Amino acid sequence: MKATVMYAAGDVRVEEVADARLSDPTDALVRITHSCICGSDLWPYRSMGATEDGRRMGHEFVGVIEDVGADVTTVAAGDLVIAPFMWSDGSCDFCREGLHTSCRHGGFWGNEDNGAQAEAVRVPWADGTLVRVGAEPDDALLASLLTLSDVFATGHHAAVSAEVTPGTTVAVVGDGAVGLCGVLAAKRLGADRIIILGRHEDRTAIAREFGATDVVAQRGREAVHRVRDLTGGDGAPSVLECVGTSDSFATAATIARPGGTVGRVGVPQDAKLPHADATFMRNISVRGGVAPVRAYIPQLLPEVLEGRVQPGRVFDSTIGLDEVAEGYRAMNDRETIKPLVRP
């Protein structure tokens, strides 16, 4: 089968690899119909050291089950399924608490011989991991279903972590696909005013569609001043950090209202949270992290199926598997927000 392998920063190849196959009795084998490139894939794309064996890429997918192991009971061949970007057993204490990302048997795609920017993928702990769609959606709906695999559910985690409540004011740092989905999630949770920090007009246009009431195109200190101006001088009670750099963290902490909460889902790149001083005197909470997507899919799926939210709007391009290298380049150069991959 064909699969995407990254060998070094900027070196992404689609190659013929050994077919994905069942290994454990709890596995499923899924033929991928929809995958995509994640903002987090761009970090290795920019910085990964050269490796001889390469690294399989891709962790977001929708597909059809081709086969299941002997112990799998809740999904079966022919089922259309959504996969969270991590697998989880669904039965350990952390899974029961809704923190599937800390599952006792959890793990990531995008390593060893298992990545989702490919024709097929092995799914460990299929019963715990996969969610049956239970419908026959059209193409537009499928794009939105794919966002439940990561980007919309991650935006939702940012909003939940930032403690967005009905009627509140929310600021969103980052106009990537996660930031846009954060806007949508904040709107869905009833935020009254949603300020997005972003300066790419194609993106902020979608943000407005998703519910953003204000766009702050300035950067750094000017952006902070602008958000403060928009919020009576105090900042926003809920801030969604959807980038992951020290600068974006510092901005997020600084535009939070005293006593407010930063919900952070941007994968940390340079590893520092905001200076403790920036949060200490104003009692800013910092919550969130890697999104327990599996916990959110059942909550969000009905609204997506009914078309009440359309997070699939973040996909502004569709490519074939053979075009994945070009997709990385275009996304990294901000020519596209997020490319959908049809293997």
Next chain:
Amino acid sequence: MKATVMYAAGDVRVEEVADARLSDPTDALVRITHSCICGSDLWPYRSMGATEDGRRMGHEFVGVIEDVGADVTTVAAGDLVIAPFMWSDGSCDFCREGLHTSCRHGGFWGNEDNGAQAEAVRVPWADGTLVRVGAEPDDALLASLLTLSDVFATGHHAAVSAEVTPGTTVAVVGDGAVGLCGVLAAKRLGADRIIILGRHEDRTAIAREFGATDVVAQRGREAVHRVRDLTGGDGAPSVLECVGTSDSFATAATIARPGGTVGRVGVPQDAKLPHADATFMRNISVRGGVAPVRAYIPQLLPEVLEGRVQPGRVFDSTIGLDEVAEGYRAMNDRETIKPLVRP
């Protein structure tokens, strides 16, 4: 009157200064009966650059009102009062929300001409700031009342911020007076198991009195391993950070259970929160900051007056105002946990 002035690191003097007096119509003038030295006073004691005019010290006190300004209505001359370590107007939006530390008119003692390691002090916004005791307590009770000014209420803020719930497991980083009060606060909130990280036996003995079930005397990685051993490998759902250094933050984040919360009240010294990576993958929340003591005093006061909690146990020495310089030295050298000052 006599007051404490710090001129440089290690240079603390008690001097004759101009008498404290009313300035604004919302002021009260308080004759101090009980003050103390705070762990946060030790930071300038260790690092303050030399200044010609010096800095007035002290921000925790109990005293008797001597006079009030024309606009003061809720307290009067003769009242025994507790002061939080910051003043606040009691009427702005932040005060109404219980975040008195972000009061629109708030401020700190321990600057300009106003410090509480002195015979008397001017209290801005007396109606919003001061809490009448409404009783005639004995000496032991007065020591406990004084902890409501900062240290016990700050320990309580750590426990509240760390989301301590009945039956849970709590780890406390720091065996200073705040850490000890954090143990007491966690116990009061119903924690079942309380692990304190500390290696001074005089302190951990009080921690055990206050409700600690386990003492971890190791440091660094060994302490982390020990806490993990004590918690089934996972760490504690609630961690109280009561120190404020990068190391203590890193320890606190690392011993938190996935999905857990660090309640941080240690005044940040080297300004970095834990590496974002340490908290991101495990969804560790970091909450807290400077404690809105004024919000907590009314909740905690009845239990202190009834003797149900005895946070005054953290005072293991009592000195006169003339001995304050020696008190700083002894506290800095860890010869005393926290000296009570009787002007």
